[in-house]
Amino acid sequence: MNLLLINPNTTASMTRSMAEAARRVARPDTRITAVQPSFGPVSIEGHHDEVIAAAGVLEQVRAAGTSMDAVILACFGDPGLDAAREATEAPVLGIAEAAFHAASFVSTGFSVVTTLVRTCVIAEHLVLKYGYERRCRGVHGTNIPVLALEEDGGLACVPALEDACRAALARDRSGAIVLGCGGMASVSAELQRRLGVPVIDGVAAAVVLAEALVQLGLRTSKQGDYATPLPKRYLGWAGPLGW
Ligand code: 5HY
Numbered sequence: 001m002n003l004l005l006i007n008p009n010t011t012a013s014m015t016r017s018m019a020e021a022a023r024r025v026a027r028p029d030t031r032i033t034a035v036q037p038s039f040g041p042v043s044i045e046g047h048h049d050e051v052i053a054a055a056g057v058l059e060q061v062r063a064a065g066t067s068m069d070a071v072i073l074a075c076f077g078d079p080g081l082d083a084a085r086e087a088t089e090a091p092v093l094g095i096a097e098a099a100f101h102a103a104s105f106v107s108t109g110f111s112v113v114t115t116l117v118r119t120c121v122i123a124e125h126l127v128l129k130y131g132y133e134r135r136c137r138g139v140h141g142t143n144i145p146v147l148a149l150e151e152d153g154g155l156a157c158v159p160a161l162e163d164a165c166r167a168a169l170a171r172d173r174s175g176a177i178v179l180g181c182g183g184m185a186s187v188s189a190e191l192q193r194r195l196g197v198p199v200i201d202g203v204a205a206a207v208v209l210a211e212a213l214v215q216l217g218l219r220t221s222k223q224g225d226y227a228t229p230l231p232k233r234y235l236g237w238a239g240p241l242g243w
Pocket of ligand 1: 009042043044045074075076077114115116119146180181182183
């Protein structure tokens with residue numbers, strides 16, 4: 001199968017490191033194409049970044065056309081997820097939603113450990129949107145900037161992440177950790193080794209869940225709100241995103 005991994009920010013090295021994490025868990029016959037938008041923020045750390053990144057997601061979904069069997073949005077805010085599902089029949093998975101699903105299979109309650117404290121509300125909104133308020137026991141920021149995770153594979157951030165995870169597990173009495181950034185994919189195995197509890201990386205979770213949906217022959221419904229957008233002109237720089 002053909003899997004499109006979209007990094008909604010515009011940092012190519014982060015696209016590459018998430019593609020590596022995806023290929024580590026993908027089936028041998030899964031071909032992963034990793035892309036990022038031609039415009040937008042180098043990292044997504046707030047509402048303003050997210051809105052522009054969502055348009056970048058739509059640019060890449062439209063560019064892929066019908067060539068992909070599934071699409072992954074590799075940013076923990078799942079920017080543009082619903083709009084992307086309108087734009088294609090292929091299943092579209094956000095790494096936050098995928099991680100919440102995976103965590104709920106292995107724990108009665110999980111904690112999210114993420115980057116800047118200011119982004120915690122974005123994760124909390126997704127917990128409510130996806131109906132995980134009874135399983136997510138807390139969202140915790142570390143004030144580690146997204147791009148700090150790009151330096152030497154994020155290893156320098158592991159001690160601070162480990163401390164934040166231990167504090168979250170104790171405070172929330174939770175049984176698993178969901179990592180709140182695609183850039184943490186490269187350190188999830190090391191954190192799980194150190195913590196001894198399930199540590200869920202949304203990039204890996206989204207890959208295997210996407211493969212499962214394709215294997216089940218499931219595609220995004222075109223009945224109702226995920227129906228293809230109505231024919232409409234978009235003006236200005238958004239012109240190419242019109243229908
Ligand atoms: C992410 N930002 O996964 C989110 C993490 C965050 O550029 N990739 C980003 O802080 O919300």
